[in-house]
Amino acid sequence: xxxxxxxxxxxxxxxxxxxxxxxxxxxxxxxxxxxxxxxxxxxxxxxxxxxxxxxxxxxxxxxxxxxxxxxxxxxxxxxxxxxxxxxxxxxxxxxxxxxxxxxxxxxxxxxxxxxxxxxxxxxxxxxxxxxxxxxxxxxxxxxxxxxxxxxxxxxxxxxxxxxxxxxxxxxxxxxxxxxxxxxxxxxxxxxxxxxxxxxxxxxxxxxxxxxxxxxxxxxxxxxxxxxxxxxxxxxxxxxxxxxxxxxxxx
Ligand SMILES: NC(=O)C1=CN([C@@H]2O[C@H](COP(=O)(O)OP(=O)(O)OC[C@H]3O[C@@H](n4cnc5c(N)ncnc54)[C@H](OP(=O)(O)O)[C@@H]3O)[C@@H](O)[C@H]2O)C=CC1
Ligand SMILES: O=C(O)C1=N[C@H](C(=O)O)C[C@H](O)C1
Numbered sequence: 001x002x003x004x005x006x007x008x009x010x011x012x013x014x015x016x017x018x019x020x021x022x023x024x025x026x027x028x029x030x031x032x033x034x035x036x037x038x039x040x041x042x043x044x045x046x047x048x049x050x051x052x053x054x055x056x057x058x059x060x061x062x063x064x065x066x067x068x069x070x071x072x073x074x075x076x077x078x079x080x081x082x083x084x085x086x087x088x089x090x091x092x093x094x095x096x097x098x099x100x101x102x103x104x105x106x107x108x109x110x111x112x113x114x115x116x117x118x119x120x121x122x123x124x125x126x127x128x129x130x131x132x133x134x135x136x137x138x139x140x141x142x143x144x145x146x147x148x149x150x151x152x153x154x155x156x157x158x159x160x161x162x163x164x165x166x167x168x169x170x171x172x173x174x175x176x177x178x179x180x181x182x183x184x185x186x187x188x189x190x191x192x193x194x195x196x197x198x199x200x201x202x203x204x205x206x207x208x209x210x211x212x213x214x215x216x217x218x219x220x221x222x223x224x225x226x227x228x229x230x231x232x233x234x235x236x237x238x239x240x241x242x243x244x245x246x247x248x249x250x
Contacts (some may be wrong), residue, residue, distance in 0.1 A: 001028070003028055003029055003030040004028060004029045004030070004050055004051060004230060004231065004234065005029075005030050005032045005047070005048055005049050005050045005051070006023045006029050006030065006031055006032065006049065006050070006051045006052075006053060006230055007031070007032055007033035007034070007035065007043075007044050007047060007049035007051070007052045007053070007073075008020050008023060008031065008033070008034050008035070008052075008053045008055065009035045009044075009052055009053065009054050009055065009056055009064050010035070010036070010054065010055035010056035010057075010060075010079070011034035011035055011036055012036040012037075013055055013056070014138075014219060015055045015078060015219050015222060016053075016055040016056075018219040018220060018222070018223060019053050019055060019222075019223065019226055020034050022220075022223040022226060022227060023053070023227070023230075026227055028231070029227070029230065032047040032048060032049050033047040033049055037056075037060075041063075041064065041067040041068075044067070044068065044071070044073055045071050045073075049073050050073065050074060050234060051073065051074045051075070051076060051230045051233060051234060052064070052068045052073050052074070052075055052076070053075075053076045053077075053078070053226055053229075053230065054068075054075055054076065054077045054078065054079055055078045055079060056079050057079065057081075057140060058079060058080060058081025058140065058141055060079075061077065061079040061081065062086060062089065062090075065077065065090060065093070065102065066093055068100075068102075069090070069093040069094055069096075069097050069100050069102065070093065070096075070097065072097060072099065072100050073100070074100055074101045074102065074230075074233045074234050075100075075101075075102035075103065075233070076102075076103050076105070076226060076229040076230050076233055077102060077103065077104045077105065078105055078108055078222070078226070080106065080140075080141050080144065080145030081140075081141050081145070082104060082106075082145065087104075087239070090102065090239060091239055094237075094238055094239055098237060098238075099237050100237060101233040101234065101235075101236040101237045101238060101239075101240065102233070102238075102239050102240070103229045103232070103233045103236070103240045103243070103245075103246070104239070104240070104241055104242075105225060105229060105242060105243040106144075106145040106146045106148070106149040106242065107145070107146040107149075107197075107222075107225075107243070108221075108222035108223070108224075108225030108226050108229065108243055109197075109214070109216050109221040109222050109225060110224065110225065110247075111214045111215075111216070111221070112146055112197075112199065112214050112216065113225070113242070113243050113244050113247065113249075114214075114249075115150070115199060115201065115212050115213075115214040116146070116149060116150050116153055116242075116244070117244060117249060118201075118212050119131075119150055119153065119154055119201040119203075119212055120153040120154065120156075120157050121157075122201075122203055122210060122212070123153075123154040123157035123158050123161075123163075123203070124157050124158060124160070124161035124163055125203075125205065126203035126204055126205045126210065127163075127166065127167055127204060127205055127206070128166050128167060128168075128202075128203065128204035128205075129154050129158070129166065129185055129201065129202070129203050129204075130179070130185065130186045130187070130188065130201075130202045131143075131147045131150050131151050131154075131182075131185060131186070131187045131188070131199065131200070131201055131202075132187075132188045132190065132199070132200045132202065133146065133147035133187065133188070133189055133190070133197075133198065133199045133200075134189075134190040134191075134192060134195050134197075134198040134199070134200075135189070135190070135191055135192075135195055135196070135197055135198070136191070136192075136193070136194075136195050136196055136197075137191040137192065137193055139191065142180075142189040142191070143180055143182070143187045143188075143189045144189070144197070144199070146197070146199060147182075147187050147189070147199060148182055148187065149242070150199065150201060151182035151183060151185035151187050152182060152183055152185075154185050154201070155182070155183035155184055155185050156183075158184075165184065166184065166185075196215075196216050196217060196218065196219070197215075197216040198213070198214065198215045198216070199213070199214050200212070200213045201213075225243050228243070228246055228247075229243060229246065232246040
């Protein structure tokens with residue numbers, strides 16, 4: 001059987017360099033290109049890449065994906081910074097290239113995906129929900145893509161269950177003290193040397209709390225998800241939001 005021809009964009013970065021090693025080690029894949037800043041995207045077409053794993057920076061991801069989708073190269077995207085406007089733009093490119101698939105995964109680690117799912121399931125049973133994400137200080141964006149997605153899923157679950165607004169009597173606060181407001185869910189970002197990627201979802205009800213915590217201790221935690229994404233995206237045209245869609249969780 002022929003091997004899946006995979007390229008990595010952002011190949012010299014923290015997660016990109018780990019992804020290069022993971023693709024090289026995968027028996028069913030061939031690493032056909034490893035692009036860093038300044039490398040021309042035409043390398044992808046010249047190398048015959050079927051899938052591009054995009055792990056760069058919010059400022060770079062859109063140009064890279066536009067090229068990939070226009071050229072029928074499927075995308076597995078870990079880069080963060082997604083807004084509704086960016087997603088609409090990506091969808092329009094995909095509409096014009098209907099056989100191409102792109103997976104955007106706010107987090108490739110199984111534990112983080114399960115954290116999001118458990119938080120979504122638990123959200124309607126508790127009056128209060130807040131998210132704390134903790135990352136290394138070199139991270140460009142805040143809150144993390146994972147925390148933003150988690151908060152949106154909690155907010156959707158609460159809205160679907162007609163939950164009232166969260167109790168919060170704060171009438172005076174220093175700017176930022178109550179975190180960022182993501183669809184009504186407070187999200188707090190910590191940046192600390194020594195950390196990699198961590199998240200706590202705090203849920204509170206009368207007389208009890210539930211804390212769901214996940215820790216990525218090494219970039220290897222993201223690799224099985226990236227490889228799974230590459231294998232599945234080639235047969236999944238259009239936009240797929242979240243690795244959970246490839247995990248048969250239900
Ligand atoms: N979804 C997930 O599970 C995960 C997602 N991420 C996300 O992945 C992204 C990268 O994270 P991380 O590896 O920590 O960041 P790094 O800064 O370590 O790596 C990014 C790399 O991309 C390079 N780069 C920047 N622009 C381009 C470009 N146009 N073409 C090619 N390469 C480019 C950078 O080069 P230079 O150094 O010259 O700037 C750098 O080598 C972030 O958005 C992060 O949030 C990270 C971990 C897990
Ligand atoms: O920048 C990182 O490191 C990470 N970014 C992703 C995010 O923003 O959620 C995934 C993970 O948290 C690591």
